Every structure is written in structure tokens, then in C-alpha cells.
Amino acid sequence: MRNRKLDIAFWNYDRTRLLADGTVKIDGVDATFHSARIVPQIFEAMIQQRTYDVSELGMTYLLRTFVNGESPFAAIPVFTNRAFRHGAIYINRASGIKRPEDLRGKRIGELALYGHDAGVMSKGILSDEFGVRPDQCRWLIGGIDFPMDPVDFVSRPVPAGVEVEYADKGVDLGDLLEAGEIDALISADIPKCVLEKSQRVGRLFEDYEAAERDYYRRTAIFPIMHTVVVTRKLAAEQPEVVKAVYQGFLAAKNQMAEQYVKGMTFNNMDVMVPGFTKLIGDRRDLLGDDWWPYGIGANRAAIDAVLRYHCAQGLTDRLLTIEDVFVPGLLNS
Structure with missing residues (x-):
């Protein structure tokens, strides 16, 4: 069976680099990867022109597409950008x-x-x-x-x-x-x-x-800034493809994290950041071995916080739930 062609857009992150360079493949998908000078340009292309099949979106950009509880996009639980604020x-x-x-x-x-x-x-x-x-x-x-x-x-x-x-x-x-x-x-x-x-x-x-x-x-909240979305049409018609996309993003992130951890043996000498090995160790002590988790289960508190804050600050007309926002087939991830 022929692979499904998908246009996929995200910024140049270490956790997505192994997808973009072809090291990690998405099963059953013939992917073309896209980026931009700054990440809001990706958001605009997806929201305004539906330029991509799969795209990074800021959480607030995604939630602002909901009208009367409905959005043309569904999120997969991949969190390309997160930061304490x-x-x-x-x-x-x-x-x-x-x-x-x-x-x-x-x-x-x-x-x-x-x-x-x-x-x-x-x-x-x-x-x-x-x-x-x-x-x-x-x-x-x-x-x-x-x-x-x-x-x-x-x-x-x-x-x-x-x-x-x-x-x-x-x-x-x-x-x-x-x-x-x-x-x-x-x-x-x-x-x-x-x-x-x-x-x-x-x-x-x-x-x-x-x-x-x-x-x-x-x-237990490691704040989430950006996620990855697919069109509702793709999520409904090809759920197995969407699951494969999730697994590809997960594998790319996990393999990059594994490179950093293995590099600790040699003091991460390939990275031009003094003390990087200690920084990794400190963050693992605080956040756990999977310090940048994907999936719903490991991120429920952080996702719920974003949804609650968005409603409390008057940016959505109702309190959206995880079930409203994320692809149904990945709610148990």
C-alpha cells in the first residue's frame, strides 16, 4: 500500500531534528517537512490557509480556533515548546x-x-x-x-x-x-x-x-506552550496515520534525549554549553528521566492548567476539556 503523503511543519527544535533529517521515519507516511523564520509564521499558514496536514500550533492559537466548542483542528499530545514562566x-x-x-x-x-x-x-x-x-x-x-x-x-x-x-x-x-x-x-x-x-x-x-x-x-506542572495539530478531517478519516505521526514525534524526541544522556559519559563535549552535563542531571533529578514528556497521562496537570487559565482569562467562551481538544485515539497515551 502506498504511503500517505503529508506536509508537516514545525520550527527547528532538537526534539524534531531527527524527523526533519530523516533519521526517524513515520510509519506509513511520505512526509515533507517545512519550517519558517519564526514560529508564528507556521501558525498563520496553518490557521489561515490550511497549508499543512500536520502543524505545530501554540496552545492559545489552537484554543482561539474553537467556536461554540468546535475547532477545525485536533491536537496530538506532542509538546514542541514548553517552559517555566x-x-x-x-x-x-x-x-x-x-x-x-x-x-x-x-x-x-x-x-x-x-x-x-x-x-x-x-x-x-x-x-x-x-x-x-x-x-x-x-x-x-x-x-x-x-x-x-x-x-x-x-x-x-x-x-x-x-x-x-x-x-x-x-x-x-x-x-x-x-x-x-x-x-x-x-x-x-x-x-x-x-x-x-x-x-x-x-x-x-x-x-x-x-x-x-x-x-x-x-x-507537577511543567507548562506547555506549543502542541502539534492535525485537521479534524485527517483525524477522523485516518486515525492510524495520526497515531503513526505521534509515534514518529515521540521517537525523535526520545532518541535525542538518549543522545544527551549517553553524551554525559563524555561530558557532552559536542555541546558548546559549559556545565551542560550537570544541567541535564539537575533537570532529571527534578523532572524525572523523561524530562520532556509527550502523551496525555504524563501531562494532564499541565494541559488542564492551560485550559483553565484560557477560560478564566476570557480567551475562550467555555472551559474546554482534554477530550474537546485532543485526538480521541490518543487520549490514553
């Missing part, structure tokens, strides 16, 4: 912000969208852990120094009672943060003023790694 909250040091509760009443910048993936998680954590709600702050949405088109290809809901303003194209929120024109910034990408160690700015959680470790130990 305590370190994604930046402050102007002259703003008077010393602790999370001090964000109330402040003007806060946010990258790209009201509720970009890092913002959804950061706001959810601020609300759950410190009682700071989005409606207690004022929001300015825009870009930073890295060139990126405005995100106007998905719905941009703003819940009642939340003050949200969009900055003009070309406005750099990092510059505004350094100048004190905004008090804080939530951003998946690190602004130049932080990378260049301006004394005018810092992080809300100075020891954010310790805060993130404590958060994980208490919640």
Missing part, C-alpha cells in the same frame, strides 16, 4: 514593584497578543499563587526589538473589565520598560535591555529558577 516577567526597577502583589494597578506590556502562550501561563500563576488578576492591571500589547509582524490572524478577545491597548507597529516594549513608560513586561522572548543587563530593569522573581523548581514540586 516565572522568568518571563520583567520589571522596571523604579516602578516600586518588589513582589508580585505590587503589580496591581500597574501598566504592563505583553508580547504580541493579550494572552500569548507565555502570558497565559504567567497570568495564571500570578492569579493562582498571589491573587493578582489581569483586571487589576492595565495592558499594552506590542512587539520587542526582534522583528515580528502583528498577530492579527486569530481572534483577539478582551474580557469585560480588562483594560487592553495595542501599541503601534514598531514600538519596542523593551524600550518602554527601560524608560519606565511601562512598569512591567510579560514576554516569551527576552528584550534586549535585559540581555544587555541594563541596571534599570530586572525580573520580578530574581531567583526565578528556584521559584520554578518550587512551583513544579508543588504542582
Whole structure:
């Protein structure tokens, strides 16, 4: 039987590299792989033109496609991008912000969208852990120094009672943060003023790694930013192909992780990151041997958090469930 031709898109990650270079094959699939300069370009092509059969999508981009509980896409439980987000909250040091509760009443910048993936998680954590709600702050949405088109290809809901303003194209929120024109910034990408160690700015959680470790130990949530989706049509008509796609992504991720672990014997000398071997060991101690898990079972707490935060922040019109969002045949993964 002839292999099913599929166009598959994702960014250039180590966990997908063995798929893209042909080391890992997807059983029964003749795959053509695609990428882009920045990952939102992949999202736009999938959402606007259905360019691909299988595509990486940010969780918030996927959830914004749901209307009356229905979406043209279904997720497979592959999580190409995930990150703890305590370190994604930046402050102007002259703003008077010393602790999370001090964000109330402040003007806060946010990258790209009201509720970009890092913002959804950061706001959810601020609300759950410190009682700071989005409606207690004022929001300015825009870009930073890295060139990126405005995100106007998905719905941009703003819940009642939340003050949200969009900055003009070309406005750099990092510059505004350094100048004190905004008090804080939530951003998946690190602004130049932080990378260049301006004394005018810092992080809300100075020891954010310790805060993130404590958060994980208490919640078992390793936050999810991006997943991989297929069209509902493909999921319904060829469920075995979709399962094979999942297995391919899983094998590529597992084999790359195995390379890192085996490389510890030789101090991972092929990686130009001092202390990389210790970093792997530390992360395995915290997160377990499978430190970047795929599948529903190992990620239920993290998925539920995203869905709950998305609803609580007024970005979906109802609380979606795992069963609403993911391919039925992989719910037991």
C-alpha cells in the first residue's frame, strides 16, 4: 500500500531534528517537512490557509480556533515548546514593584497578543499563587526589538473589565520598560535591555529558577506552550496515520534525549554549553528521566492548567476539556 503523503511543519527544535533529517521515519507516511523564520509564521499558514496536514500550533492559537466548542483542528499530545514562566516577567526597577502583589494597578506590556502562550501561563500563576488578576492591571500589547509582524490572524478577545491597548507597529516594549513608560513586561522572548543587563530593569522573581523548581514540586506542572495539530478531517478519516505521526514525534524526541544522556559519559563535549552535563542531571533529578514528556497521562496537570487559565482569562467562551481538544485515539497515551 502506498504511503500517505503529508506536509508537516514545525520550527527547528532538537526534539524534531531527527524527523526533519530523516533519521526517524513515520510509519506509513511520505512526509515533507517545512519550517519558517519564526514560529508564528507556521501558525498563520496553518490557521489561515490550511497549508499543512500536520502543524505545530501554540496552545492559545489552537484554543482561539474553537467556536461554540468546535475547532477545525485536533491536537496530538506532542509538546514542541514548553517552559517555566516565572522568568518571563520583567520589571522596571523604579516602578516600586518588589513582589508580585505590587503589580496591581500597574501598566504592563505583553508580547504580541493579550494572552500569548507565555502570558497565559504567567497570568495564571500570578492569579493562582498571589491573587493578582489581569483586571487589576492595565495592558499594552506590542512587539520587542526582534522583528515580528502583528498577530492579527486569530481572534483577539478582551474580557469585560480588562483594560487592553495595542501599541503601534514598531514600538519596542523593551524600550518602554527601560524608560519606565511601562512598569512591567510579560514576554516569551527576552528584550534586549535585559540581555544587555541594563541596571534599570530586572525580573520580578530574581531567583526565578528556584521559584520554578518550587512551583513544579508543588504542582507537577511543567507548562506547555506549543502542541502539534492535525485537521479534524485527517483525524477522523485516518486515525492510524495520526497515531503513526505521534509515534514518529515521540521517537525523535526520545532518541535525542538518549543522545544527551549517553553524551554525559563524555561530558557532552559536542555541546558548546559549559556545565551542560550537570544541567541535564539537575533537570532529571527534578523532572524525572523523561524530562520532556509527550502523551496525555504524563501531562494532564499541565494541559488542564492551560485550559483553565484560557477560560478564566476570557480567551475562550467555555472551559474546554482534554477530550474537546485532543485526538480521541490518543487520549490514553
